[in-house]
Amino acid sequence: MSPLVHRFAEFLHDLQQLERTVARGDAILDAFTRHTPFDGGAVYLRDRDASLRLAAKTQQFLAPEILDREPPSELIAGTDRVLVPLRSGREHLGVLALTGGEYSEDDLEVVRAAAAFIATVIANQRLSQEAREGDFQLKYRLWELESLYDIGLSITGTLNIDELADEVLFRMISLINARRAALFLRDGDGFKPYRSFGDTPVNDSDLQRLRETGQAVSLNGGTVVAVPVNGNNQIIGVLVAADRETREGVAAFEANELRLLSLFANQVGIALENARLHREALEKQAMERELELAATIQRDILPKSIPHIEDVQIAALSRPAKQVGGDYHAFFERENGVTMLVADVSGKSMPAALLVSALHAAVQLLVREGRELGEVATELNRHIHRWSAENKFITFIIASIDREAETLEYVNAGHNPGYVLVGDRLDTLKSHGLPIGMLAQSKYMTQVRPFANGSTVVLYSDGITEAENEAEEEFGSDRLENLLQPPCTAAELRDRIAAAVDGFVGSAPQHDDQTLVIARSL
């Protein structure tokens, strides 16, 4: 092998090493200065934007004008330097400038051949890099599509709004390469931040603008975007993304990201609506459970049977409304007669049931202690006022028949007037005090009136007189009073009133508890 061929073979071997990694300017220059007589120079490479840049140079080499000129198409051997084009096919990849040392024509041939080789290496590496990037972009587009599809499945399958918000945020961030993001949800006329990842620089007026136009808003030169989330025929939320990441740092969002974000927002809208409907269904279920529980409480404390008291007929009717109201009634046997009461607690559902429960406990205690009715009502008022909420009160009528004295004692604390039927005369037991629990200092006096044997007392709740028909007319006191005609037993009177109310109401729904307590002293 001739020395020249041997030298070229060694040179090529070194250059081949550059194939394994990215061929850098300094490595190229190093190979050329080691295997040729030249001891300095520079390497200029074309960037993708076609501009020439200095990739490497030895210390003394200065030739700024090379950057300003078109690279030569052939090797130019000057007195102080040799310029060698780096070309692969028609592509100008750069220029190699070599200086110093004495060179021969053979040296120039070696340089020319080596430059052609390294140019091919660079071209191949660039092609390979472009292919890899193309492959990455293709896969990335596939990932975007898959992500949108997955997001649809995932977020529409997530009914917990907190989990959903996290999922939305994570997916959105990775989908559009955002550095920061937030999900805002509708709150009255505005929006409130629900979840965020980093700070997102949007203010109320930006969001207001979005709400008014219904269009995406671009802020801070496009580095922040806010996209509406529609659902239930209105904007129910806003997705905000900030700082699109690039390899170099952050940049404005481009049309592709905005398109993706809008598509994503459509799916988020569906998912949020699903979650809202689910939450409402759960709340309804919880409310129904509460109603059921309240109904059970109330059912359990109402008398299960009517006491048998010598020479006193007692009849009762208790019809709870579907939405539990707060009617209560009770009977207490007493010497020579019976004590009975009807009460109506303000409110409905569980709070009413709990107050009825408190009333029941207190009444049972106070009446069984043998206290007279005024004292029972006064104590009850103090107790209920202290322990129940401010706006809770109880209308209450309690009456006690004494067959021996032939009297009726009663207290009516803000309740509908009770009735006493003596022969064919109808008297009323009117309210003479505020409802129980309204004022702490209320005192109630026992009222006493004659109650000859053969008389009947009728206590009821407003669910009877205020029962409405389909035309929303009330049953009223007049209709009730017209039914209170002798002679009849307590049970007959109860059934007569019940049938009349039913006939009047027809198929209209029952809105309030209906309670009726009747006692007739024989």
Place this chain on the structure above:
Amino acid sequence: MTEELKVAVERKPQGAVLYTKGYINNVGGEEIANRAYELMDDGVRTLLLNLRETKIVNSIGISILIEIIEKMIDKGGKIAFCCLTPVIHKTFQIMGLANYASIFENEEAAVKELGL
């Protein structure tokens, strides 16, 4: 939840485990790359990335992870991942990372299989 990625390293007799916490984006990816290259310069040739506390990765982060894998392969070593969320697992499969790096469900299985 913070934006910054935190990286912790645990050296093993036959390599290292790198734990990430947070968003693998360009900043987070560079942080991982710096730590991975330090380990490679130190002679580590088997590196496990435990992504248990990472829930988000974007395409810039993925491209940096691919570079780390390529660099390790160039050095004759291998990189594996474990404890990926289902979303990240699928992302890695689509973006081709799974072709060059093994993915394990948990660290124990990865350590055993890689001989760390």
